[in-house]
Amino acid sequence: MLNRLEKEKTGSTPYILFDADQHYMKFAGESFHENVIEFYGEIDSNLGEYMATDFGKFTFDCELTYFNSSTAKLLLNMLLGMDDAIAGTDKEVIVNWITTEDNDIIIECGEDFEEEVENIQFNIIMK
Amino acid sequence: MLDGLGLETNEDKCVGCNKCIFVCPTHANDAYLTHEANRIHVNDDLCIRCGECMDVCDHAAREITDDTVRFFDDLSKGEEISIIAAPAIKHNIPEYNKLFGYLKSLGVKVFYDVSYGADITTWGYIKAYTEHGAESMIAQPCPVIVNYIEHFQPSLIKQLAPVHSPAMCTAIYMKKYREISGKIAFLSPCISKSNEFEDPNTHGMISYNVTYKELLKYLADKKVDLADYPEINFDNVEGSLGFTFSRPGGLRENVKLYLGSTLWIKQIEGIKNVQHYFVEYEKRVAEGKPVPQLIDVLNCEHGCNVGTGTNKTLEIDQIDYQTNQMKYKLEKRQAEELMAYFDKTLTYEDFVRSYNDKSHVQVKATEKQLEEVFTRLEKYTPAERKINCFACGYGNCYDFANAVALGQNHIENCFNYSQKLLHEQALEIHDKNEAIVSSLEYASKIQRNLLPARDAFDKSFHDYEVLWHPKDIVGGDIYWFRQFEDGALLCVCDCTGHGTPGALLTMLVATTLDSIINKDNYSDLGSVMMNLDKRMVEVLNVVEKNHHAGWKNTTSINDGADLALLCIKKTGEITIAAGNTHVFICDGKEVQDIKGQKIHVGEGLITSPEMIEISTIKNSPNLKYYVASDGLFDQIGAASGIPFGYRKFKSIINEKHDAALKDIFEEVWCEFEAHRGEECRRDDVAFVGFVP
Numbered sequence: 123m124l125n126r127l128e129k130e131k132t133g134s135t136p137y138i139l140f141d142a143d144q145h146y147m148k149f150a151g152e153s154f155h156e157n158v159i160e161f162y163g164e165i166d167s168n169l170g171e172y173m174a175t176d177f178g179k180f181t182f183d184c185e186l187t188y189f190n191s192s193t194a195k196l197l198l199n200m201l202l203g204m205d206d207a208i209a210g211t212d213k214e215v216i217v218n219w220i221t222t223e224d225n226d227i228i229i230e231c232g233e234d235f236e237e238e239v240e241n242i243q244f245n246i247i248m249k
Numbered sequence: 250m251l252d253g254l255g256l257e258t259n260e261d262k263c264v265g266c267n268k269c270i271f272v273c274p275t276h277a278n279d280a281y282l283t284h285e286a287n288r289i290h291v292n293d294d295l296c297i298r299c300g301e302c303m304d305v306c307d308h309a310a311r312e313i314t315d316d317t318v319r320f321f322d323d324l325s326k327g328e329e330i331s332i333i334a335a336p337a338i339k340h341n342i343p344e345y346n347k348l349f350g351y352l353k354s355l356g357v358k359v360f361y362d363v364s365y366g367a368d369i370t371t372w373g374y375i376k377a378y379t380e381h382g383a384e385s386m387i388a389q390p391c392p393v394i395v396n397y398i399e400h401f402q403p404s405l406i407k408q409l410a411p412v413h414s415p416a417m418c419t420a421i422y423m424k425k426y427r428e429i430s431g432k433i434a435f436l437s438p439c440i441s442k443s444n445e446f447e448d449p450n451t452h453g454m455i456s457y458n459v460t461y462k463e464l465l466k467y468l469a470d471k472k473v474d475l476a477d478y479p480e481i482n483f484d485n486v487e488g489s490l491g492f493t494f495s496r497p498g499g500l501r502e503n504v505k506l507y508l509g510s511t512l513w514i515k516q517i518e519g520i521k522n523v524q525h526y527f528v529e530y531e532k533r534v535a536e537g538k539p540v541p542q543l544i545d546v547l548n549c550e551h552g553c554n555v556g557t558g559t560n561k562t563l564e565i566d567q568i569d570y571q572t573n574q575m576k577y578k579l580e581k582r583q584a585e586e587l588m589a590y591f592d593k594t595l596t597y598e599d600f601v602r603s604y605n606d607k608s609h610v611q612v613k614a615t616e617k618q619l620e621e622v623f624t625r626l627e628k629y630t631p632a633e634r635k636i637n638c639f640a641c642g643y644g645n646c647y648d649f650a651n652a653v654a655l656g657q658n659h660i661e662n663c664f665n666y667s668q669k670l671l672h673e674q675a676l677e678i679h680d681k682n683e684a685i686v687s688s689l690e691y692a693s694k695i696q697r698n699l700l701p702a703r704d705a706f707d708k709s710f711h712d713y714e715v716l717w718h719p720k721d722i723v724g725g726d727i728y729w730f731r732q733f734e735d736g737a738l739l740c741v742c743d744c745t746g747h748g749t750p751g752a753l754l755t756m757l758v759a760t761t762l763d764s765i766i767n768k769d770n771y772s773d774l775g776s777v778m779m780n781l782d783k784r785m786v787e788v789l790n791v792v793e794k795n796h797h798a799g800w801k802n803t804t805s806i807n808d809g810a811d812l813a814l815l816c817i818k819k820t821g822e823i824t825i826a827a828g829n830t831h832v833f834i835c836d837g838k839e840v841q842d843i844k845g846q847k848i849h850v851g852e853g854l855i856t857s858p859e860m861i862e863i864s865t866i867k868n869s870p871n872l873k874y875y876v877a878s879d880g881l882f883d884q885i886g887a888a889s890g891i892p893f894g895y896r897k898f899k900s901i902i903n904e905k906h907d908a909a910l911k912d913i914f915e916e917v918w919c920e921f922e923a924h925r926g927e928e929c930r931r932d933d934v935a936f937v938g939f940v941p
Contacts (some may be wrong), residue, residue: 152885154931156746188885188892188931191745191811191829195849227882227892234847 123171127164136186140165142172147182153189158196166200173207178214180204185220187228194231198238205239215242223248255298255314255440258290262310265289267662269302269311270642274520275401278302278642279657287662294609297396298441299520299548300557313440313558316456317463320434324355329431330457331358333419334483336367336495337438337554339575340568341461350478351468359429362483366419367491371503372591373412373600378508378542380597383410385540388500390414392445393548394523395604402527403606408534408544413602414445415494420454421599432456436464438495438556441548450602460558489584495553496572501545506584515541519550614654622650626666633665640664689722689749696723696752699759701730706939709737709817712873714910716918716936718880724933725751726878729762731771735819738771739937741830742812743878745851747933750808757788758810772816774826775858778850785809785851809851813876817941823866823874831882833875833899834866837906840899868941873910875902880932881917887926897924910938 123142131137136151147169155161172180182204189197204215217239219232229246236244265287270278277295280287291302291311303311324330332352338345349360370390377383387408389395398405413421416435423429434457435442443458445451468475490506493499501514517526523546533540547553554568555561614622628634634646641662643649652658660666696719706713709732719726725744731737740762744754761784770776789808813827825832827845834841846862848855855861866872877898884893901920905913914936921934 152931156750187890188883190932191743191879222891224889224894224896225891226894226896230895238847 123168124164127168135161138162138165140168140172142168145177145180147180148185149183150185152187153193156192158190158192162193162196166196169200170203173204176213178212179216180214181216181218183218183220187221187225198235201235201239201242205241208241217242217244219244219246221246221248255443256291256296256300256303257312257314258288259310259312260288260290262308263288263290264308264310266308267640267642268305268307271639271644272301272305273642274299274301274524275397276648276652276657279652280641280659280662282659282661287659292657295400297393297400297520297548298444298557299393299397300440301520303557304561313460313463315437315440315443315458315460315463315558316434317459317467320457320459321355321467323432323457324352324357327356329358330356330434331361331423331429331431332434332436333361333363333366333416333423333455334436335416335438335553336362336364336492337556337559338436338461339492340495340554340563340571341438341559342436342465344475346480346482347475347478349481351473351475353481354478357434358431359423359484360481361419361423361485362488362492363415363419363435364491364494365483365485365488366417366422367415367494367500367503368488368587369418369422369491369591369595369600370412370415370494371489371491371500371507372588372595373418373597374410374500374504374543375507375588376597377410377412378512381411385534385542385544386410387544388546389602390416390494390500391547391549391553392439392441393520394546396441396444397520397523398527399604399607401608402531403608404531404535405527406604406606408530409604411601411603413451413600415491416442416455417445417451417602418600422595424454425599426594434459436461438553438559440557442558448605450604458558462558462560465560489587490576490579492575493572496568497547497550497552498545499552501543504543504545506581507588512543513541514543514545516545518547518552520548523548612655614651618654619647619650622653622660625653625660626650626663627669628665636665638664686722692749692752693719693722696727696755699756700727705730705732708732710939710941712910712938712940714914714938716914716934718934719747719752720880720930720933721748723749723752724935725755726880726933726935727755727759728935728937729759731766733768733771736772737817738766738777739815739817739876739939740812741876741878741935741937742810743830743880743933743935744810745808747880751933754808754810757785758812761785761788772818772824773858774814774816774824774863775861777814778826778828778861779855779858781812782850782853782855786853789851809849811845811879812850813845815874815876817868817939821868821941823868823941825864825866826861827876830876830878831895832864833902835873835875835899835902835906836869836871837903840903842895842899873902873906873913873938873940875936875938877936878932878934880930880934881921881936884921884925884931885928886924887928889924893921893924910940914938 125142127140129138131151134155136149136153139148208215221228232246269289275295275297277292278289279292280289342348385408387405387410389410398409420433433455435455437458437460440460446455446458490503493502497518498516501516505512517523530540549556551565555563623634637645641649649658649663653660700717715728725747727742729740742758744751744758761781765780811829813830813832816824825843828848828850830845832843843864882893882895882898897920901917902913905916
């Protein structure tokens with residue numbers, strides 16, 4: 123597992139950061155690359171390994187302004203994976219879904235994701 | 250003994266501008282590719298250490314290597330070392346007496362002025378002319394010139410003055426006549442002196458070449474304040490005019506002082522001037538034509554005071570002023586006495602040096618090799634081989650081709666070739682792009698043909714409008730429609746992806762709907778969804794899986810579709826089943842937003858029709874229905890940086906509710922484009938509106 127993984131944003135992929143030591147993950151920008159599996163593969167497997175460890179609290183800041191349906195599926199799977207990992211334990215996962223008041227599309231996506239998770243503290247934050 | 254080449258390249262700082270190749274007098278710079286980047290390094294076989302590349306490089310990529318650090322290390326280990334200082338020290342380090350105080354405190358034995366050695370050199374030259382039959386001599390204190398002649402013009406070796414340089418004469422004097430033991434370090438303005446001291450013909454008499462540049466840097470790094478040290482003077486007796494050797498014409502001044510103005514002395518500086526002159530000189534010598542008796546020659550245009558081992562910050566007039574002041578103090582009587590003293594005490598043969606022919610046959614590429622390179626460069630005509638621009642640094646296409654043939658350069662360094670390559674690549678890209686686009690445009694025709702014809706809606710609706718705008722010629726969004734006796738089925742479908750992959754999925758959905766829908770089942774929306782899902786799973790070989798069976802699952806997203814099914818019965822009942830697709834119903838006062846279920850078609854998860862949520866609407870005449878794929882709402886705008894959104898859309902369809910759908914759609918698309926601005930399209934758009 124890579125303790126720290128960071129990728130600068132490109133035309134069709136977002137800025138992503140995973141930091142196991144800081145117990146933190148961040149996505150920001152747009153995500154509409156055709157092959158999301160290839161792009162997110164590494165960070166996803168890092169997250170998976172991390173979730174199996176005995177962390178206390180993990181924070182995920184998600185600040186995407188646009189994402190295609192493949193990304194949406196992947197995000198959902200990630201969230202559900204994290205949700206399962208902390209079920210029945212003392213571990214905490216905080217997801218900050220960061221957007222702006224006028225972005226009803228992203229707000230709605232956030233609300234949809236919020237409905238899917240049970241154990242994650244899901245916050246929709248409007249900047 | 251002496252290590253360090255004198256000059257080396259810092260590859261990290263080099264940017265491959267080729268200026269060093271341009272200024273190098275001996276083609277001693279080789280260009281190579283590293284990670285597709287052009288870099289240049291010194292070719293040690295050919296470098297004469299003239300310093301031109303150091304001057305021209307504005308990336309600080311050419312660095313001095315000398316013996317400064319080794320000198321201080323050895324001194325600290327207790328090595329017995331004496332210092333000799335070039336005349337240039339008086340200008341470069343005016344507080345040199347204090348420097349000597351510092352060096353003495355570190356254990357340096359004695360301090361000798363190379364100006365004294367220069368006087369001995371002068372004496373040796375006079376002896377050469379008056380007693381040893383010298384006719385035409387090339388002065389040799391400049392080691393760059395000696396390097397050049399030994400390596401590139403060995404026929405001139407016999408013209409080189411047979412007397413050692415001032416530094417060497419000082420060392421010989423110290424060892425033989427003053428019996429000073431131990432090693433000698435030279436405080437030096439010149440990187441090429443390292444070569445002189447390494448040469449077998451100087452017998453290892455001087456062990457360290459300590460340049461002022463590196464010395465001053467060393468003192469600064471160690472935070473040495475020379476003011477803290479006492480002044481120490483040179484240990485040698487005072488000499489004569491030897492201190493002028495470090496400026497152009499200094500040697501000439503000295504020789505003239507004793508041999509008078511009848512001696513034909515030529516003074517020349519600057520390696521390119523020298524190269525040019527030596528060609529003529531060699532010819533005249535060979536032909537027995539009159540040539541100067543002494544050629545006072547220096548590599549550095551302004552002399553050793555601003556040589557390759559200095560910081561080159563001194564002003565020439567200041568140097569001359571100071572030198573002249575020192576001259577005025579001198580008396581002719583003093584000079585003559587010195588020469589008489591040398592006559593009495595020194596043996597000429599002790600100060601004689603010889604030279605070696607170090608030239609090797611300059612390998613030149615053969616005609617055939619040149620031809621090969623020109624072919625690779627795609628230079629076929631004489632004009633193309635004579636462009637002679639300076640991009641590669643050579644200024645001559647044949648020289649460049651020669652260098653490439655010998656492995657000293659690479660074809661990518663040729664600007665003309667690179668341009669041709671880029672042009673060819675651009676043409677290839679253009680052709681490929683045209684082929685791809687024309688293929689897509691034909692595919693687009695096929696895709697359009699599978700969309701329902703406009704008149705399919707004619708018989709079914711009072712008003713309707715469709716908008717189908719793929720992102721890239723073909724797209725992943727379609728709409729499907731069929732009218733039956735008692736009703737109709739409309740499907741608006743957004744397949745995963747866009748472009749060609751999306752388009753292939755739309756073909757699958759359309760043909761599947763074609764084959765499974767009939768007059769008996771079209772209104773059973775749950776079954777329609779389930780069967781469509783089943784068919785897609787079959788055709789696309791999807792392995793059924795659960796949503797979250799561990800992390801492995803995330804990395805196998807499969808393809809599918811988000812769609813809305815609307816069954817419009819003639820009775821006025823409208824049923825809706827939708828997965829991740831909004832259906833908007835507007836009555837002119839407000840807009841009802843039927844969000845759709847969170848379910849994807851094509852994942853094998855729709856196992857029974859009952860899983861599908863159905864909404865039922867009782868139609869009334871003032872209602873207008875709208876279904877669109879997310880490409881309409883998710884489009885990021887250039888100015889706002891956020892998506893188009895539902896709010897904007899809902900307000901338009903509500904405000905313009907009374908207009909014809911055609912006008913409403915025009916307004917929506919107009920606003921969409923205004924919002925999008927310069928931003929690229931993110932996704933396909935399929936948008937259908939109808940009034941039952």
